Amino acid sequence: MADTTTRAKLQWGLLNAVVVVFALIPVLWIMSLSFKTPATLTDGKFIPREWTLENYRNIFDTDQFVRALVNSIGIALIATAIAVVLGTMAAYAIARLDFPGKRLLVGVALLIAMFPQVSLVSPLFEIERQLGLFDTWPGLILPYITFALPLAIYTLSAFFKQVPWDLEKAAKMDGATQGQAFRRVIAPLAAPGVFTTAILVFIFCWNDFLFAISLTSTERSRTVPVALSFFTGESQFEDPTGAICAAAVVITVPIILFVLFFQRRIVSGLTSGAVKG
């Protein structure tokens, strides 16, 4: 009996190892490239022979990258904050209140989740040019909020349906005011859901490439994924590979941190929103 369980454990261990390696190889590879010196960059070795931080130093010296990083962080944070606030309001209503038009809203959110984003690129390009929003932060924040809202609404309403709202009533029976009941009882219970949603929405905004490349034209609002694709090196003969890789690693770090610290939350957020939605 003990024998079979060790064997089973070994087998699972092996399978797990395959999954982990498969998932990590491209990430490790781009990290490896970012630490290579220009001379060894093209040696095709997975592990750098000579390590250097020069690529990182170089990108942080250029305005192009630093500006893009500021844009990426600012735009993603603002869009996340707005989407989570609007999403929380709507999700609370969907989970807790009974009103006509609820199903319509859920349907609209579902439609937008399926919406081909490229279909919006042409009209938004023209509309934003006329409104003066083209190549500005709001010009990107608006479509991000729009496409993040279905995700936020589905995830949050799934969370809110699980919150034991009777506790609110119980707290009020015990003499708490409406505000106290909300602050002391409901908010702590709902906070993990809101937080998880914020992470998912942030990842979505952080990852976007299509809108960012279509609706921006200068460093004013270009985000890092777009700046990456424009890196060309100082001269025609300078290979931008090292710089691209270093920049790529920089914008991957927050994602890896999120995943490391909040794995459980992200999994539950993604699955609850998708299945119950």
Added chain:
Amino acid sequence: MSANSTPAGADVAAGGTDTRTRGQQAAVPAQRANRRKRAPLSENKRAERKLGWLLCAPAALVMVAVTGYPILYSVWLSLQRFDLRFPAEREFVGLDNYVTVLTNDFWWTAFGVTMLITVVTVAVELVLGMGLALVMHRTLVGRGIVRTAALIPYGIVTVVAAFSWRYAWTPGTGYLANLFSDGAPLTERASSLAIIMLAEIWKTTPFMALLLMAGLALVPDDLLKAASTDGATAWQRFTKVMLPVMKPAILVALLFRTLDAFRVFDNIYVLTSGANETSSVSMIAYNNLIRGLNLGIGSTMSVLIFIAVAIIAFVFVKLFGTAAPGSDDGERR
């Protein structure tokens, strides 16, 4: 005091909706009777409705304003000759743009490439995703590590992953290109497409697996035990017990992944820029708009892609009926 008292003063511009709702005074669920407010139920109900609309209005407005209006505007633009390089020649041309696009070989090549990528990646992802879901769900050791590792492809910026694959397959620089020594794989059509699909599959299999894992969690363990007591093999347990229970989750995952795959853009942009006829429909729509500055043709492609996605979604919903997402919302807890 009660939650409903606050918005009662605020007025929602309901207009037509209000008259529609007055007709359907549905039976009030019993649990509402124990609300603290003493006012007649109907007033309580009306306050609840107002609060509901008030809370949903901002989200609904943003979503409709940023998608609804532009898509209609896109239809309008697609009926015009409108090239930003020659703005003076802007004129209404009816369906000419559609004729131009639909008789164009580039469009159909891109359409074929998109369909190929969609079908192959979704099929492979379904199989791999199911495997990964089983591993994440049932593994005896290191479940946290596997789940964390699997989330990295989901979370990572697509452009970053695409650059990683590009350098991996670039001769000289890359560890993979050196394994398959001859030639540069990203300069030939078949191998380029294969690499694009590989990058897509790597990136999105975890998402598929997570959705499937949620379905797996619904399979009752007792049922599996009972089946295995009755002598069902592992394969039989999988096909006869697990798959039927998971069907809704599988369909949701398939629908979302199919629509997502159809929009493929980032990977192609970075890996090949659409060289050697590897453009997807999103890619050529982007090229016509941003590189070609041809709003008329770009909008026409936007509308056509929108229609294609609508057809795919419609077929899914029709084929799978009640299993489609949204249709059972609210009933399931």
